[in-house]
Amino acid sequence: MQQPYWQVGYPTEYRALDEQHQEIDEKIGALEALLSGPESARAAALIADFRNTLEEHFLLEQRVMTTCKYPGLSHHVDVHDFIIRNVEVVTQMFSGEAMVGARARIVAHLQESLREDVAVDAAFKEFLDRRVGISALRA
Ligand SMILES: [Fe+2]
Numbered sequence: 355m356q357q358p359y360w361q362v363g364y365p366t367e368y369r370a371l372d373e374q375h376q377e378i379d380e381k382i383g384a385l386e387a388l389l390s391g392p393e394s395a396r397a398a399a400l401i402a403d404f405r406n407t408l409e410e411h412f413l414l415e416q417r418v419m420t421t422c423k424y425p426g427l428s429h430h431v432d433v434h435d436f437i438i439r440n441v442e443v444v445t446q447m448f449s450g451e452a453m454v455g456a457r458a459r460i461v462a463h464l465q466e467s468l469r470e471d472v473a474v475d476a477a478f479k480e481f482l483d484r485r486v487g488i489s490a491l492r493a
Pocket residue numbers: 371375411415471472475
């Protein structure tokens with residue numbers, strides 16, 4: 355398993371968002387462990403839970419970005435939408451006949467989802483760093 359993204363560095367330094375990144379990464383790890391075993395029904399539930407957590411995270415980010423009048427919001431929402439579509443592909447992979455050979459690809463897809471979000475979040479962090487008085491958001 356790769357090094358967790360939240361250990362590499364917090365992309366926003368905004369506690370609520372960074373804790374969600376950590377939670378998302380931990381869910382990928384739990385799913386990876388589960389996909390190695392026979393409990394496929396529980397794995398399907400974990401994928402659904404992962405998607406819900408990701409959507410909640412994206413909504414919180416977008417609310418914060420709206421509050422901050424972040425100029426990159428529209429692009430960021432596009433990336434979030436792309437990531438959710440990617441997770442839908444993963445869900446279909448899992449429920450399809452090809453699931454047995456797709457376990458490693460499922461985990462790789464979910465890790466890529468988080469990596470893509472963290473990458474665009476870095477631009478938001480740069481924006482926050484340039485703002486005066488934004489540190490109150492990071493409590
Ligand atoms: Fe994020």
